Amino acid sequence: MTSTSPDHLFGLRNSFYVGAYQAAITGSQSVPAHALSPDEVLHRDAILYRSYIAIGSHQLVIDEIGPAAATPLQAVKLLALYLSGGAAGNKESAVSRLKELLGDPAVGSNLILRLVAGTIFMHQQDYAEALKHTNSGGNMELLALNVRIYLQMHRPDHAEKQLRAVADLEFLQKGGSKIQEAYLIFQDLSEKYPASCMILNGKAQCLMHMGNFEQAEGLLLESLNKDAKDAQTLFKPRRVQSETGETCVALSQPTEDSPA
Numbered sequence: 001m002t003s004t005s006p007d008h009l010f011g012l013r014n015s016f017y018v019g020a021y022q023a024a025i026t027g028s029q030s031v032p033a034h035a036l037s038p039d040e041v042l043h044r045d046a047i048l049y050r051s052y053i054a055i056g057s058h059q060l061v062i063d064e065i066g067p068a069a070a071t072p073l074q075a076v077k078l079l080a081l082y083l084s085g086g087a088a089g090n091k092e093s094a095v096s097r098l099k100e101l102l103g104d105p106a107v108g109s110n111l112i113l114r115l116v117a118g119t120i121f122m123h124q125q126d127y128a129e130a131l132k133h134t135n136s137g138g139n140m141e142l143l144a145l146n147v148r149i150y151l152q153m154h155r156p157d158h159a160e161k162q163l164r165a166v167a168d169l170e171f172l173q174k175g176g177s178k179i180q181e182a183y184l185i186f187q188d189l190s191e192k193y194p195a196s197c198m199i200l201n202g203k204a205q206c207l208m209h210m211g212n213f214e215q216a217e218g219l220l221l222e223s224l225n226k227d228a229k230d231a232q233t234l235f236k237p238r239r240v241q242s243e244t245g246e247t248c249v250a251l252s253q254p255t256e257d258s259p260a
Contacts, residue, residue: 008035012047018189019198021051042070046112049076058084071101072112079116082123095120102133111138118145127153179209197223 008031015024028048033041049061053076061080065073075098082094102108102117114133121130122145130149134142143162150159183206190199200223207216 009040009044009047012044015193016047016051018193019054019196020194021054021196023194024048024051025055042072046072046076049073049080053080053083071107071110075101075110075113075116079119082120095124111142114138115141115145118142118149122149122152125152179206182206183210195222195226197227200226 012024012027012031015021015027024047028044028051031044036044049065052058052061058080061077062084065077065080069077078094078098078101081090084090098117098120101113107113118130118134121127121133124130127149131146134145134149137143137146146162147159150156150162183203186199186202186206190203193199200219204216204219204223207213207219
């Protein structure tokens with residue numbers, strides 16, 4: 001019987017995937033390096049810095065990843081630089097360096113580099129270039145990014161094909177018990193991990209499909225209280241308002257950009 005080594009990054013990856021970025025940051029700092037292989041250390045650090053990017057700490061990532069860092073971390077640094085909104089040339093510099101890395105046959109096929117390339121070119125609205133680096137897949141994140149790209153291209157048909165490649169789970173499309181099943185999955189996630197905007201949005205989406213708009217509104221309000229600029233949350237209250245004919249409380253909440 002062969003023994004399987006423990007997956008030290010299992011919880012860390014899950015925290016990142018469900019949007020519990022602060023938990024991912026804390027978790028990555030508690031995983032001892034001596035228990036990890038060199039590849040696992042690199043993967044841990046990539047999750048750590050991507051979590052910092054997700055909470056807006058771009059400059060920290062730019063400052064901490066040095067020029068001698070491995071290609072995956074260099075790619076993450078370019079993503080931070082691109083999204084930082086700092087000097088006018090940051091985006092152009094990031095795209096230029098990204099293309100150099102992608103053109104290097106020794107590192108161009110790296111999965112994290114391809115993921116960063118897909119993300120940056122998607123933000124550039126250069127969807128053909130984004131898909132060139134993500135369409136061949138390689139892991140779940142690249143397939144999920146394909147779904148996002150196709151949705152931004154207004155091609156839900158292609159997005160659905162990619163979604164089936166990620167998992168054959170058509171909860172919201174099939175309706176009925178599948179929606180309830182999806183809700184229970186999000187409920188289980190919210191009990192195991194901090195209730196991130198991603199999880200709260202998933203639960204709210206299921207509740208709206210089940211016609212429970214009042215409870216969905218409460219979850220959306222909770223999500224907005226966590227992050228008033230979360231893109232997934234901002235558009236859903238209008239759906240609640242249109243379905244109920246009543247003013248959605250979440251729409252009247254002040255954001256950081258609202259006048260005092």
